[in-house]
Every structure is written in C-alpha cells, then in structure tokens.
Amino acid sequence: MPPPPPPALPQPPDDRTGREASHAPHGLRGWHGLRGWRPWRPWPGSGGLSTTAAGAELAVVIAFVLMRAGTLLEILPAAPHGMSRATDPALDAALMAVALAQSLAMCAVAVRRRQYPAGGWARADVAVAMGVLLCEPWYLRPEDWVGTWTAWGGALSVNAVFGAAIGFPARRQTVVATAAIAAAYALPSVVLSDAHASTAASNLIGYLVFAVAARSSATFIRRLGRDADEARRQAAVSAAEAERDRHRLLLHDQITIMRLLSEPGLEPGLVEVLRRQAAAGAARVRHFLEQPDGGGPDGPDGPDEGPGMLAALVRQAGEGFTDLPIDYAVDLAADVPVPRAAARPLREALATVLHNVRAHAAAGQVVVHADAPPGLGHWEVSVRDDGRGFDQARRPLGFGLRVQVSRALAEVGVESEIRSAPGAGTVVLLRGRLEER
Template identity: 25%
Template sequence: MTVSDTPLLRQDTTIDSSRIKAERAMTVVLGVFRLGMLVQVLFSLVSSTIRSEIVWGSAVAGSVVVVWNVILFGVVIKQKSFAATPTWMWLIDFVVAAQTVIVVSQALPSSSLIGTWAFWPYAYICATAPTFAIWPQPIWRSMTLSVLLAVIYGVTVFPGNETLIYTIINNAASVVIYTLISAIGASFIRRLAQTADQHKERAIALEQERHRFHMHDVTGLLNRLSQEDIPPEALAALRTQALRESNRLRYDITSASAATPNELGSPTVESVISASLKGFGHLPLEIRTHLGQDISLHPDTAVALESALISLLYNIQFHAGQVQEVIIHSARQADGWEVSICDDGVGFDLEQTPMGFGLKRQVIAGLQSQGLTVTVETAPGEGTCVFIHGPLVEPH
C-alpha cells in the first residue's frame, strides 16, 4: 500500500495477480538452479579442454545445450516466466536433455559415466527435470517426461556398469524425485496464489456492493438539494439529513471492515466497539483505538460493554443536534484498559439533574456488575464523558 492508500474500488491493472507473481517466483528459483548447473557444466567442459582431454561428442552435446538454453532463457526473460512460454518449447527442452545423455554416454568410456563430472549430462537432467513442473502442462506429463529421462539415463549408463546397478537406480530415482518435489511445490504455490486472487476479487465485489448500498440515499439527497424549486421551509430538514449522510458516508468509507474477535475467538475491546457502532455511522464519530489494540475481554464483560456503548450512543443520538463531535477512545493501561466516549454536547449538572434510567441501570449498573468501574464527567456546556475501566484478562 502506498501512503495515499489504494482506493477501495480501484482495480489497478498495472498490479499483477498473485498467480502471475507466483509463476515468476517459481521461474526465478528454478531458473537460477538451472543456470547454476549450466555454469558447472561449462566449467567441466572448459577444464577438460584445457587438460586436452576434450571428448568431441561431449563438446558437441554441450554446444547444443548452451545454444538451446540461451534461446530458452531469452524467451523466458521476455515472457517473464516459464508458464508464459510457447507450449512446444517443453518438448524441445526434453529432447535436448535426452540427447545429451545419449550422445555423451556413447562418447565416454563406461567407467566415466558414474560419479564423475565428465558425464555432466546427469547433472543437467537433474536441473532440467524439475523445471518440467512449471511449464504450462499438467502434472502427469511433467512426471512422464521425468520418468522417461530417468529411464534413458539408466539404459544408457547401465552397459559396462552392471555392478553399480543400485547407484544407477538411485541416480535415476533422484531425477524423478526432484521433479515430484518441484511439482508438489508448484501445485501448492499455484493454489495459494489462486486462493489469494479469489479472495481479492471477492473483497472488491463486496466493497463495490457496500458502496452501492451507501451511495443510494446520498445520491437521491444530493439530487434533491440541487433542485431550485425546493420550498425554503424544507431546506433545514434537508441540510440536517445531508449532514447525517455526510457523517455516515465518511464513517463507512474510512472505517475498515468490522473488527472480529482475536485468533483465539476471544472478544476484544476493538471488536466490541466495532459491533456497538453499527447503525450509528450518521453521528459525527471519531474513533481512536490505536492505543487499545488486541485487548481481550471476558465474553460477559464484552456483552456488558457493548450494551453500555449502544445505550450511550442512543443517548447521544437523542441530543445529536447539539453534538459536533463524538470521540470513542480506547487504551491499554498499566493495570488494565480504558474505553471512553466523549461528546461536546450541552452536558448537564450531575447534582441537579439525576441520571436517567438508561444511564443508571443499563450503563453504570450493567458495567459495575461485571467488576468494571465507570466514571461520568459532565457539566453544563462542557459535554459529557463516560470512562470505563476494566482489568486485563487472558484470551478466553
């Protein structure tokens, strides 16, 4: 996210989907693995040339490998992933790998075919076979190609090395196992990316739906206000409604999705505040909960707190005409937590004006029954604040 936040409804076409990013990540990992192996093959060929031990069959096969991989990586870099390359390329990749095994095994003495870099094609097919899993093809075909390469390897190096049969089988099996691991990893990453893309699409759809819902009344009201024949006596009511809709729209757009209980399913101060605000978005709310994140509550405490907050908000709504701002604040403190709700309305004299039934029974008594402390601070012309304190508890 940039600082300016990605607008909720913006579908930025310059941002790649998770699936595309996943394909590129797999291409980088397996591409580097394969390039590393190619460097080792080249080093083997050059060193044997320097020592005048060059085997021409090996040199020719090596040249084919180099030329093919230059072409292949050129296409992959241009397309940015193996998955985006033309479908026929996997076949050439397989043929080149197979020919190296066949040609070089015929050019070398059988004693050089096992356990030496002179027979570099084994290393090459070990690096090539895993990339079969990220070509645009089904898993069964990747595994079939891999098994075929393993069989070709086994059949070509077996003559003259009969005593090393178990080594040959193990080497051949390694080719298949590397491909299988690659295929499982690729499948997992692709599913993960696909799920992420689906969630993203779902989130965008839900957000669009939410905006359509919230815009419905606002557009009607704006249209009404724009009409020149509105009776003057109706303007005051329309302006009041416009202010409420403006508050509601700002609250709905700027508030994130509703907080949910924490990972253990325990209600939190945030989730309770979030739940209590439903239906009060038209009030001039300002929510300040950055200092009160992840504070767990006992379920009974959560019910009492939510009920109290709703009662207080109803009370504020009743006097909404005189309230410019309602601030709900939460904070973790050394010995517990605090939630406060303050408005800048007319306030009242606590000594002369007794608290109403709602404030006394539903708010104060309800919270005190859960062991919470409640303080009400108010004075005429100075707004009203209700402070609620509670102890920290382990997630329930």
Template identity: 35%
Template sequence: MRSLSGLWRVAELPTTRAGVERAFSYFTAGVRLGTVAQMVPAVQLGAARSPHDVGYLVCWGAAALAAVAVSAVTLVRRRPLGTTAAVLDFALACALLVLGPLVLAPWDRFGTWTAFQPGYALSVIITAGGVRGTAVWVLGLCAVSVGYGAYLGGDVGSEMNSTVVGNILTYVVYALVTRMFFGYTRRIARDADASRARAAELARREEERRAQVMMHNGVAVMRLLTEQGDAVSRARLVVQAEVELRRMRSYLRGTAAGGGETGAAADGEGPSTGLVPVVRRVCERFADLNIDASLDLGAGLRIPAAQAEALERALGSLLLNVRAHARACEVVVHLDAAGPEAAWTLTVHDDGVGFDPVPATFGVGLREVVVGELRRRGLAVAIASAVGEGTTVTVRSRPVPEARTTGPGRPTARAAFADAP
C-alpha cells in the same frame, strides 16, 4: 537500473498465480545456470581426455547455450517453458546422452563433471516439472531414462549396477518431487486468488450495504418532500432532510457523523451517549405523527456511540415507514429499564394498517437499517404485525428467548430477530 535491481526480489513477488509463475522462472533459471557453473571447471579437462575433442566441445557448447537460452526465455516470459520448448529441451538432453559414449572416455562416464550429460539431463528433468502438459512430462521422463540407458551402453561392469539403478531412481524421484512442488504451489496460488476475489466481492457487498443503510432514510425523506403536503409538514421534512444530508456527506467523506472514521469504533469501545436523548431527538423530528414517548424509566442509561448511531437511524427509518405507509393515528414509544446499568427494552408501536411480517419481503429499511444494523451492534430485534392491527417493533439490549405463543389481543404474526451475533 531500478527494474534490474528489482528483478531478483523474490520476497516481494505477489502471492498470485502470476507471481508464482514468475518465481518458477527464477527457480528454472537458477537450476539451469547453476548446472552450467558446475560444467565450466571440467570443460578443459573433458576436451583433453575426450577421444573426439571437437565433438565434446560441440556437445558442451550446445548444453551450455541451451541452459542460458532456457534461463533467458523463462525470465522474459515470467513463467516456465511452454510445451514446444519443453519438447525441444527434452530432445536435446536425450541427444546429449546418446552422443555421450562417442565423446567420453569409458572411465569418465561416472562421478565426474567431465561427463556433464547425466547432470544436464537431471537439470532438465527438475525444471520440466513446471510444464503444463502431463503427457509431455511423462514422455520426456521416459525418453531421458531410455537415453541414459544408451549412454551406459555395454561398458558398465556388474560392480556399477547399484550406481546405475541409483541414478535412474534419482531421475524418477526428482521428477516426481518437482512435479508435485509445481502443482501444489500453483494450487495454493489459485486458492489465494480465489480468496482475494471472494474478499473483494464481500467488501463490495458490505460497502453496498453500508451505502443502502446510509442513504435509505435520506432517500425516503426526499421522496416525501416531493409529495403534496402543507407548509408545516414540509418544514419538518426539511429539518429531517438536513440531518440526513449531514449523515450522507459524512459517509461520502469516509467519516462518521461524530467526526471519526466510519466503522472505526467497535461496540462497547470509545465514547458513550445517553439513550433517552437519542430517542427523544428522533421523536421530535416526527412530531406530526402524534408520538406518545414514555422514556422516564430509561433515565441515566448510556450506550456506546456506535450503537446509539445505529439505533437513531433505525428509529428514524421506522417512523418514516409509519409516516409513509402505516396511516396510524398514534405511535407509542416506550423505554423500559430496571436501572442505569440494567438491560433495556425499547418498544415502538403504531395503530396503523399493519402488514404480514415475512422477513423475505422486508425492504431495505426494515431488513438493513433496522434489523441488520441493530443486530450487528449487538441488539436484539423483534417485529410483530398483522394486517389491520398495527405494528410493534421491540429492540432489546441483549437477546432473550421469543415467546412461542401470543397473548390475547396481540398481533398473531411475528418475525423475530433475537439472535444477536
């Protein structure tokens, strides 16, 4: 009973190709069964006035049976008729038109449902708009038009010419309109399916990116733990590993590190946090790097919690890169701001080996955790480096134009990402 009660809930059909085809099956059944309903009241009168009552009833029964069968088949298949069934449907409509003059009185051929043949042929033309094969549709329309000419025979006076032409044009117009309706609706469904597939792929890529961002620092810490090192270094790495472990667990549970849903709070909304404590907390985890942290100018600065979380991950990733690759003797972290409400600039510079900062060659750490995440949070990022001259990463609270030339003594290669979204 539940499945039957839901059979006609067209409004609940999915907006997919399968859902559209099923809606077409409802449309087909409605048109064909509606035609039978119009044929029923006149059947007794038609048989009584027909010169061949048995023949009339046979033709009427064939039309009614075919309409019910088509309705049942389309509802079961959940899509319009196939090519073979459409050919048979057209053939029956043509046969009924050709046989019409034999079972109808001449005065009943126009304007009454005792002459059901033209109305039945019109219902076939309307529902045949869903046939996939264009050739079948065109040939079927032509065959019905020829059959209607045979139905008229030579008994139509000149005063009925306008009615005849109007009826033929009705076939053509309804055929074209329904064909356009079926075709356009199918195209909408295809586009909707393609859009959903695209959205699913983008969601998959975004989730993959988020996983990379959340897991990158933890993987880097675990890799460093597997390398040889003294007890002090390993103890510091264990502390960092615990921090990253909590972050990864939060991600796997679908919650942010602070207990909210991941990605639920937009930048500029929700709670804020102090910028200096965030930077100092990360620097303390990398005390072995000989970090010179100059943060006094940023005292009192507060930033959105989501922005602070992204900045903490990015700064941790930068310092992990310094530890793993830079071979630096000193790291300078400098925070500059004109006041608690002013724009701020955070600079991280190491005197290590440097690299060629071509964005296409960036790993996940720089590309996603640093540049990608900070830009998504409305922060501008610039990376300047040169082989043998160290690396400088600058994070700004709002984008500013990048200088086209570099001053003396500064690295000559620069990768700028100042165009925050």
C-alpha cells in the same frame, strides 16, 4: 591564518529509499524493518516479487533460470578435462554446444515472458537431455559414465526433470517426461555398465525426488498467487459494495423525506417537521461531499458524546417524528446504559424504523417500548405500529430494515427481529447485551 574548512557536503540520498543513507551498524543494514531495507529484486529495474499469480510464476521462472545457470557454470569449467578423456571430443563438444544454446535460448524466453515456456520449449529441453544421455557410449569411456563431471549429461538431465515438473500443465506429461529421461540415463549407466550399475540405480531415485518436489512446490506457489489474486478481487468487490451501501445509508432516509415533501396536501405541521429533517439531512450530505474521504461516521455534528442511557437515545431518535402518534413507554430504561459503539447505530436504526412507519404503515398508533427485563442480561427496544403490515414470506425487507437496521446493528452486537403480517401491523424488536457496571 589557516583557510576555513570546506563546507560539509550534504549526505547523498540512499538510492534504495530516496532518503538519507541509514546509519545503522553495518551488520544490521538490510534487515526487514530497519531503515534502508528494500525487497529483493530478481534483476535491475524490476520490482519485488508480488503476491500475485504473475509474481508466483516469476518466482518459478527465477528458480528454473538459477538452477540451469548453476548447472551450466559447473559443467563448463569441467569441459576441457572431460574432452581430454572423451573417446570422441568433437561429438562431446557438439552436444555441449547444442545443450548450451538450447538452455540459454530457453532461459531468455522464460525471462522475457516471465513465464516458464511450456509446450515446444519444454519438449525440446527433455529431448536434448535424452539425446545427451543416449549418446554417452559414443563419446565417453565406460568408467566415466557415472559419478564424474565428464558425464555432464546427468546434471543436465536433472535440470530437465525440474523443468518438466514445473512446466508441463498436466501431471501425466511430467510423469512421461521424467520416465523417459530416467530411461535414457539408465540405458548406458545401468544396462551397459556393470561396474556402476548399483550407483546409477540409486541415482535414478533422484529423478523421482526432483520431479515430485518441483511439481508440488510450483503448484503450491502458483495456487498461492491465484488465491491472492482472488482475495484482492473479492476485497475490491466488497469495498465497492461497502461504498455503495455507504451512499445508500446516507441517502435512504433523505429520499423518504423528499418524497413526502413532494406530496400535495400535507398538513402544515408535518411540512415543518419534514423541512427540519431535510435541513439536517442536507447538512450531512454536504459534510459527506466536502470531506476528502467522504466524511467520518460522526457526521457534521462531531463525534458521539460517549455511552448514553437507553431511554434518552430512544427519545432522541423520535424527536423528528412529532407527526406520528407515538406513545413512549421507556421510563424503565432511564438508567440502562448503551455502549458508545452501539449508541449512534441504535439511534439511527430507530429513526429509520420510524421513517418506514411514516412512509408505509398509515398507522393510527405507534408504541415505542424500552426496558431491561430483570435477570435476562439484556435490554430491549420495540417499535409496534397498528398499520398495514406486510407479508414477510412474499415481500423481502427493503434496504432500510435490512441494512440500516438489521446489518448495522448486528455489527455492534445488537440483535434485531421484525414481525409483520398484512393488516396486523409491524413489530421491530431490538435487543442488546447489558454491560456490567
């Protein structure tokens, strides 16, 4: 009997994702959105380039290092042939050694700092490139000054222009560095070599093109990184403000209830009403604290039942305010629908308005009116009291009217208007668009 087959070994996890290796066809692996894809990493152990100012600077550094490395990899294989034609091979070798050492050191500093090393390093890069170009008449034949890798200083100087364009903080510094390198190239190649003057003059345009392209691209990439950082900062501030408002929305009306309960001499009927409202508020706060995410917008009683009729929503909002002298005029709104998205915010906004009336107005009468005027395409709810009122020019709206009423309703497409004057009471008018049925 043949031996049983060995047990199948488990599929090794994909080192890119920690999951099993992708079984996508070979030609499709690595495409964004497919299993096994990962962001490109500039060197082992590094994360993908982030959309931050630091990530943008790292992208600029990578571009510089790759360009300089590519140039050096083209120069070095041509070095033996160039030195065999050089009039002074020792000077050629010495200059190449200096350029190589300076380039490697500069790239190492840039990679370590994750930032282009401006200042002394950038000036040294320009100086080395200029020195190589100006020394060409002493170690090269005139016929090799233009158009050959024997004159390797031209390629190095283009790299130096690229570095000056992305590295110097001031545009003027880039212009001066580019002009100086172009002049160092032009002196032997144009002035001293009539045979190659026209070709060398055309090559000078390349310095300008590289300077403008590199400067504008690096500036744009860096600005994107800064803008992304600022957007994240603003988002964090907005999130913190939203979370603070969320807590205030939860506690504002409850604080009003607790303050009233702490006052002596309350009528027994009002005490009972406030206790019921305090119990309901405590349940909402407990639900908020017990949920991992602070609880959803529906609270402990579950989601809203859907669209409601305007008159019913208004009466529901006033159920906990039997202590107030409220007259309802809502019969004309009995069949007026309110969209699901606006039903709960409208009910809570009306409750906040009534909390304000109870706490501040000392009103003898409160009239709540709801209607849908024919032909206007909207419904209206008004809460009018004959209480103290306030000076709107001198006293800004409090959190309840400003956020729990105006802002919360605006988010669901309901307009709000508040009118008040000292001694003349307050009117809160809410208006929403009618839905077609």
